[in-house]
Amino acid sequence: MLTRAYQHSLRGSHLPAGQPLLEVDNISLRFGGVKALRDISLTVTEGDVHAIIGPNGAGKSSLLNCISGLYHPQEGEIRLHTVPGSRGGHRQDADRTTGEVRTHTLTSLAPYKIARLGVARSFQNIELFSAMTVLENLMLGRHIHMRKGVLSSMLWLGPARRQEIEHRQLVEEVIDLLQLQAVRNKHVGALAYGVQKRVELGRALCLQPALLLLDEPMAGMNAEEKEDMARYILDVHELAQVSVVLIEHDMNVVMDISDRVTVLDFGAKIADGTPDEVKADPAVIEAYLGAEEEDQAVREAVAHMEQQVAQETAKEGDRG
Amino acid sequence: MAATATGIHHRSYTSELRLRATRAEYFRLGLMTVLLLVLPFVLDNYWLSIANTILIAVIGAVGLNILVGYTGQISLGQGGFMAVGAYSSAILSDRIGLPTPLAILLAVLLTAAVGVFFGLPGLRLKGLYLAIATLASQVIIEFLVRRDIGDFLTEGLGYINVDRLAFLGFEIGGRDVFEQQWYWILLVLAVLTVISARNIFRTGLGRSFMAVRDQDIAAEAIGVNLTRAKLTAFAVSSGFVGLAGSLTAHYSEVVSWEKFTLDVSILYLAMIIVGGLGSIAGAVYGAVFMTLLPELIRRLANALESTMPFLGDQLPAVRNATFGAVIIAFLIFEPRGLDRIWQRMKDYVRFWPFRY
Numbered sequence: 001m002l003t004r005a006y007q008h009s010l011r012g013s014h015l016p017a018g019q020p021l022l023e024v025d026n027i028s029l030r031f032g033g034v035k036a037l038r039d040i041s042l043t044v045t046e047g048d049v050h051a052i053i054g055p056n057g058a059g060k061s062s063l064l065n066c067i068s069g070l071y072h073p074q075e076g077e078i079r080l081h082t083v084p085g086s087r088g089g090h091r092q093d094a095d096r097t098t099g100e101v102r103t104h105t106l107t108s109l110a111p112y113k114i115a116r117l118g119v120a121r122s123f124q125n126i127e128l129f130s131a132m133t134v135l136e137n138l139m140l141g142r143h144i145h146m147r148k149g150v151l152s153s154m155l156w157l158g159p160a161r162r163q164e165i166e167h168r169q170l171v172e173e174v175i176d177l178l179q180l181q182a183v184r185n186k187h188v189g190a191l192a193y194g195v196q197k198r199v200e201l202g203r204a205l206c207l208q209p210a211l212l213l214l215d216e217p218m219a220g221m222n223a224e225e226k227e228d229m230a231r232y233i234l235d236v237h238e239l240a241q242v243s244v245v246l247i248e249h250d251m252n253v254v255m256d257i258s259d260r261v262t263v264l265d266f267g268a269k270i271a272d273g274t275p276d277e278v279k280a281d282p283a284v285i286e287a288y289l290g291a292e293e294e295d296q297a298v299r300e301a302v303a304h305m306e307q308q309v310a311q312e313t314a315k316e317g318d319r320g
Numbered sequence: 321m322a323a324t325a326t327g328i329h330h331r332s333y334t335s336e337l338r339l340r341a342t343r344a345e346y347f348r349l350g351l352m353t354v355l356l357l358v359l360p361f362v363l364d365n366y367w368l369s370i371a372n373t374i375l376i377a378v379i380g381a382v383g384l385n386i387l388v389g390y391t392g393q394i395s396l397g398q399g400g401f402m403a404v405g406a407y408s409s410a411i412l413s414d415r416i417g418l419p420t421p422l423a424i425l426l427a428v429l430l431t432a433a434v435g436v437f438f439g440l441p442g443l444r445l446k447g448l449y450l451a452i453a454t455l456a457s458q459v460i461i462e463f464l465v466r467r468d469i470g471d472f473l474t475e476g477l478g479y480i481n482v483d484r485l486a487f488l489g490f491e492i493g494g495r496d497v498f499e500q501q502w503y504w505i506l507l508v509l510a511v512l513t514v515i516s517a518r519n520i521f522r523t524g525l526g527r528s529f530m531a532v533r534d535q536d537i538a539a540e541a542i543g544v545n546l547t548r549a550k551l552t553a554f555a556v557s558s559g560f561v562g563l564a565g566s567l568t569a570h571y572s573e574v575v576s577w578e579k580f581t582l583d584v585s586i587l588y589l590a591m592i593i594v595g596g597l598g599s600i601a602g603a604v605y606g607a608v609f610m611t612l613l614p615e616l617i618r619r620l621a622n623a624l625e626s627t628m629p630f631l632g633d634q635l636p637a638v639r640n641a642t643f644g645a646v647i648i649a650f651l652i653f654e655p656r657g658l659d660r661i662w663q664r665m666k667d668y669v670r671f672w673p674f675r676y
Contacts, residue, residue: 112543
């Protein structure tokens, strides 16, 4: 539960915990002849940290791009369940819902419409607005909740300014949560890599997401930075109760912080379950460590080659 | 990096959101206001006409910078959009007989609509390709107003004579007060333009424009509707440009196609490059600088007539060469323009005697 006096809930979903939030139903994605994803199905449960792992090129980022609408899969369907609640974002309002679950098909929606449904994401290669300050980047995270009339913006006094201040309050809470106070007014282009990753997480959080998609939030970090980032993600998950889909390479981190793990390899799903189940799955071990039969075959081939070389030297020795 | 003044502690978001915080900033603002108010009483009519040209250029350059500098959509169609504003407001006020302020307002809206139409390629094209597409808008509009098919625009004259500006019982006076009265009108409009453009970029609308410029995929992923953001930017920008165009028409009292050629588009691009892309103040500095430059060159040529007579003989060529040299010099030495130079000067003073 919350320890600090945050006034806004960062959680955009009003589904009860344990219900399916996102259903990926048999999607396939092709780029010409390349099958990036083959018949992938998975269900993200409200309240979970759901990790997607797999070797390079397994299709993890493609899957995330399908969910957030940057790619449109040729087959299958992605569904998001939401409970419409008040959009105010105040904590008291967060629990007041109409109760009925609405299902949205994301498969052919434009990315900005998916964002408006509450799906926020970060990118593998940081995609921040580098010419702007941290504050402006985070305020952009509030974009879907803001009115953007041309005339009222030009006038500034009145509704436009009131709106800026209103949203600034939530942004400041995100700044607090992610400890970005010191860099608030710095241009993001000038910040260290780890901080930029945190700003990106913050920008996604400012959306008040129903579902947070994080594409390798710890890529290229050292052990200490990874631990920090893992703690921030856990904070977000536990304090703000946001459901998270996480792509990560570091198995230790994944096994530590996720409730559920899906493993992809060559565009296909090879395992799905709790971290312990996945760790014991032979298919996963094969994808990550290589199969034992393969090792055996290699050993035989090497022995065979050695034998041949020995025979040839023996023949040459006979002639000489 | 710009200097951050220390010792400024905001106690409310309202005070932080103000454009000016330090006493020095308010002092400079006051100085500027006094200067602008005193100017028409000090300058003669010739210099006032230059000041008026500058004020119109300020409106146009601010408009262009909204599109090019802030939203990252390169436009070579400035001249064409100004032509739309000028022709429509001249026709609406003089031939149809609408009150001039209403005609100007309608011209602004019409130019915004035309801007949106020619902004449609911007939904698919970026960078150089968009530049070529907007060049097409320039060429098309220039062709239409120049050929004037069916003599609809100029009724066969080739130009439109515009009546002296009059509204609400007020009419611009004769030769001796003409420039001065226009100065006040243009000053008010230019100041309003600058303030409203500045306001746009401290709200969500302006941030969404900049998001499109910086990282369009990320912008879409946080919920910015790219189509809407780009077309709004085209509309807002063209609106200001149309205002500049229609003011040109009423101020110079004649509308002809020569005033809205590709040269004009390039001159305005030069203004915002020299002034500073993505800065409202930069657009103002650029407009002032690029409008004064030909005058300064002319004066210099006159002064050096005895020693270097070829300067005066070849004035147009010298002027063009200087224009080119200035743009290249800025691109090489200070791509962020006069605005950045001014920032650095302020920083230098603030940190003195330290360097940073």
